[in-house]
Amino acid sequence: MDEMNQEVSGMKEFSAGDIVTGKVVKIEDKQVLVDVGYKVEGIVPISELSSLHVEKASDAVSEGDELTLQVKKVEDDEIVLSKRAVDADKAWEDLEQKFESGETFEAEVKDVVKGGLVVDIGLRGFIPASLVETYYVEDFEDYKGKSLTLKVVELDREQNRVILSHRAVVEEEESAKKYDVLQSLEEGQVIEGTVQRLTDFGAFVNLGGIDGLVHISQLSHQHVEKASDVVEEGQKVKVKVLSVDRDNERISLSLKATQPGPWHDIKNKVHAGETLEGTVRRLVSFGAFVEVLPGVEGLVHISQISNRHIGTPDEVLEEGQQVEVKVLDVDEDAKRLSLSMKELQQDEQRQEIEQYEKEEDNSGFSLSDMIGDKLDKYKK
Missing domain, CATH: 2.40.50.140 (Nucleic acid-binding proteins)
Structure with missing residues (x-):
């Protein structure tokens, strides 16, 4: 008889744990009213709208939105629903799959907290500061609202712990790029790179995924005391590949081989x-x-x-x-x-003798009269 009454009245029967769909009909500051076909409109408290903290209900949903919800409590005059519970269940299943496969995904940074970043992925995901980038970041404020490519590195449903990493994604991309560059390099190639860092024994040049070393002896045709005398960090340079050791990921480069030698022309x-x-x-x-x-x-x-x-x-x-x-x-x-050096000395002696001869001619006195043909050997 109850079922007939429900069908006649158009009312649905609900139990705690049921998954239902409904349309948002009203948004209040701390709750949302949803039509799910029950005799009263369902209530979604603001705490059940998202896994993250929400200031106003309108920040999470809009009127007319179709929502999938979980029934939390049912009474004759009230039905309490949760969007957060449905999102979390779905998110856990999705994350477990991504964790197993190593798949990457995009997510927007919702908040900057002490020690890292928070993202909303249907539940609260945390990116520790050390797993944001491959380099040190002093201020994370610019990351708020930014979309990052992430990878799941730790998952514990019982502890409600989701640890994500952007750094792991970057490192994988850099590793793939490094492999591609290593495979493409050949001895004798001339390529462009950027001076990455200077050391006592030379300069490391980034070739677009991997660094190669220009030994100090290969920086210039001239003797070089220190690398900074020739290049500076950030400088674009053309270098010649001297050798490639793919197994040990070592690349020897030469800057001087791309420049005209001192004997040129x-x-x-x-x-x-x-x-x-x-x-x-x-x-x-x-x-x-x-x-x-x-x-x-x-x-x-x-x-x-x-x-x-x-x-x-x-x-x-x-x-x-x-x-x-x-x-x-x-x-x-x-x-x-x-x-x-000897010829210069002889040239100097010839000039001195010629000067003497000029002076002698002017005075009417001939040095040759005194020393005869001893001068001849200097004139030959």
């Missing part, structure tokens, strides 16, 4: 016959190497060091000494310069 910088200043860099048994331009050394053969006979170059020269040399020959292909 040397014939237009140094000419046979001209006099240059240089620094003695090395003494060897057969002569001395003199640097005449940054990174460009020429050989002064032992026979070209002095007018007098010497047994070893260190009888006349020492490393670091500044000297004048005359260019005898330039060979760009072989990267070879032949230099002479």
